Amino acid sequence: xxxxxxxxxxxxxxxxVAVGIEDLCKNFGxxxxxxxxxxxxxxxxxxxxxxxxxxxxxxxxxxxxGLEAPTSGRVVVGGLDATDEQTREKVRMGLVFQAxxxxxxxxxxxxxxxxxxxxxxxxxxxxxxxxHHALQILSLENAAAKxxxxxxxxxxxxxxxxxxxxxxxxxxxxxxxxxxxxxVMAATISEIIASVxxxxxxxxxxxxxxRDLALNISxxxxxxxxxELISVGPPADLRHPANPVVADFLNPRIDIEHPRFKKLEAx
Amino acid sequence: MNQLNSIFAGVGSTVQLLxxxxxxxxSLPRQRARFFEQCYxxxxxxxxxxxxxxxxxxxxxxxxxxxxMAEYGAKDFIGSLVGLSMARELGPMMVAILVAGRxxxxxxxxxxxxxxYQEVDALETMDxxxxxxxxLPRLAAILFMMPxxxxxxxxxxxxxxxxxxxxxxMISISSDEYFAALRGSVKIHDVADGxxxxxxxxxxxxxxxxxxxxxxRGGPREIGASVTRAVVVSLVMILVLDYFVTKLLxxxxx
Numbered sequence: 001x002x003x004x005x006x007x008x009x010x011x012x013x014x015x016x017v018a019v020g021i022e023d024l025c026k027n028f029g030x031x032x033x034x035x036x037x038x039x040x041x042x043x044x045x046x047x048x049x050x051x052x053x054x055x056x057x058x059x060x061x062x063x064x065x066g067l068e069a070p071t072s073g074r075v076v077v078g079g080l081d082a083t084d085e086q087t088r089e090k091v092r093m094g095l096v097f098q099a100x101x102x103x104x105x106x107x108x109x110x111x112x113x114x115x116x117x118x119x120x121x122x123x124x125x126x127x128x129x130x131x132h133h134a135l136q137i138l139s140l141e142n143a144a145a146k147x148x149x150x151x152x153x154x155x156x157x158x159x160x161x162x163x164x165x166x167x168x169x170x171x172x173x174x175x176x177x178x179x180x181x182x183x184v185m186a187a188t189i190s191e192i193i194a195s196v197x198x199x200x201x202x203x204x205x206x207x208x209x210x211r212d213l214a215l216n217i218s219x220x221x222x223x224x225x226x227x228e229l230i231s232v233g234p235p236a237d238l239r240h241p242a243n244p245v246v247a248d249f250l251n252p253r254i255d256i257e258h259p260r261f262k263k264l265e266a267x
Numbered sequence: 268m269n270q271l272n273s274i275f276a277g278v279g280s281t282v283q284l285l286x287x288x289x290x291x292x293x294s295l296p297r298q299r300a301r302f303f304e305q306c307y308x309x310x311x312x313x314x315x316x317x318x319x320x321x322x323x324x325x326x327x328x329x330x331x332x333x334x335x336m337a338e339y340g341a342k343d344f345i346g347s348l349v350g351l352s353m354a355r356e357l358g359p360m361m362v363a364i365l366v367a368g369r370x371x372x373x374x375x376x377x378x379x380x381x382x383x384y385q386e387v388d389a390l391e392t393m394d395x396x397x398x399x400x401x402x403l404p405r406l407a408a409i410l411f412m413m414p415x416x417x418x419x420x421x422x423x424x425x426x427x428x429x430x431x432x433x434x435x436x437m438i439s440i441s442s443d444e445y446f447a448a449l450r451g452s453v454k455i456h457d458v459a460d461g462x463x464x465x466x467x468x469x470x471x472x473x474x475x476x477x478x479x480x481x482x483x484r485g486g487p488r489e490i491g492a493s494v495t496r497a498v499v500v501s502l503v504m505i506l507v508l509d510y511f512v513t514k515l516l517x518x519x520x521x
């Protein structure tokens with residue numbers, strides 16, 4: 001496993017970090033959500049984690065940012081244990097929540113400016129410049145004064161990404177960035193993820209079940225199924241998957257004669 | 268057994284929250300804007316209802332005691348009775364109950380919805396402590412505003428008593444006599460005891476409501492449940508603390 005050295009200071013040139021998931025298990029009560037998941041994300045790569053709904057993808061992300069603690073196993077971010085509170089101070093991580101998780105009482109501008117203001121990074125003029133730059137990348141300049149409740153679903157997602165960008169993160173985590181969006185907006189978000197990686201040299205971990213996103217912008221793709229990681233490899237492998245479960249997940253055929261739910265009822 | 272466990276868990280997490288907020292006290296000067304905003308929400312917007320309630324409490328107290336005391340020719344003591352019961356007990360108690368219902372419920376609802384809609388998680392991933400920016404300004408604001416509210420409550424209550432004593436035919440003692448009796452028996456330390464009680468109640472109410480809000484899990488229904496819980500727990504805390512704080516204050520003053 002490759003691990004970048006931990007960052008002590010918050011400098012603008014902080015390098016991308018590696019993420020290591022080592023034999024991670026998570027149980028909620030008697031329900032095993034993650035079962036012995038092991039993989040690593042190299043610094044600066046885009047790793048897409050795919051899988052059906054309820055396969056434990058979002059829970060895995062919450063482990064990486066330290067919002068959940070593993071039942072067993074370890075999550076390492078930039079060489080530091082993710083459960084350690086200091087990891088968040090030393091490694092700048094941006095998580096783009098599925099629903100945005102924007103601060104509803106603050107305007108879009110203040111949502112973006114909160115991180116630099118609270119961490120005293122730069123003066124108000126410098127912050128304004130950073131925020132406007134992030135808004136510009138995501139073509140949101142006209143939304144700066146709006147409240148999150150006045151935005152459409154696609155705009156909220158973009159604001160959430162912009163808010164993560166202002167942090168100048170070393171690791172960017174996206175939770176279903178293209179779900180609930182129209183195909184063009186979904187493609188736009190994929191392009192944004194790829195260009196953000198190119199521009200900021202950030203490690204990106206994308207949780208998604210968007211096949212186009214995985215095939216077009218990822219360096220590697222992992223597939224999580226019922227809490228188990230059943231395949232990891234470059235996106236080219238996904239065009240002709242060997243595993244029938246993966247094949248069915250990636251290219252589901254709509255079969256009206258033999259529908260899946262009927263098969264479930266029969267078994 | 269489960270309920271006992273959840274009570275202990277609640278106490279534990281409340282104390283933890285207090286310690287985490289206390290660790291950020293040095294950041295308070297930088298959070299002036301949030302502090303003043305909370306002072307406005309907690310203090311200023313609560314004033315009208317405090318004034319209305321305390322006026323009527325003072326008035327009814329004078330009426331009831333006047334009715335009872337007139338028979339024994341003890342009308343002169345109405346000022347003392349209203350004055351002392353306002354300053355020592357009813358002022359801080361009633362304000363605390365209003366704060367629980369008006370401010371505590373709003374705090375619990377706001378923090379619970381922030382938690383449920385992942386805003387609190389977002390703060391944590393951004394390495395911004397919720398205890399620092401959500402809890403600390405509210406605790407500081409209640410400490411600052413509670414004495415003001417209790418003092419205004421006392422004054423309005425005394426005034427309500429004076430008006431009833433003056434204008435109700437059965438009692439009809441002049442305001443001079445009423446306030447002379449009041450001044451004669453209400454000492455500075457009585458008022459100070461009341462303010463201290465109010466300070467304790469207000470602080471505990473805000474802390475408890477913040478903690479219950481931040482520990483909400485689930486959806487809209489749980490937000491509602493948290494608000495109810497926050498108000499109920501606050502009221503119980505006020506009643507329990509009232510006895511012990513009063514006992515402590517009486518012990519230290521003698």
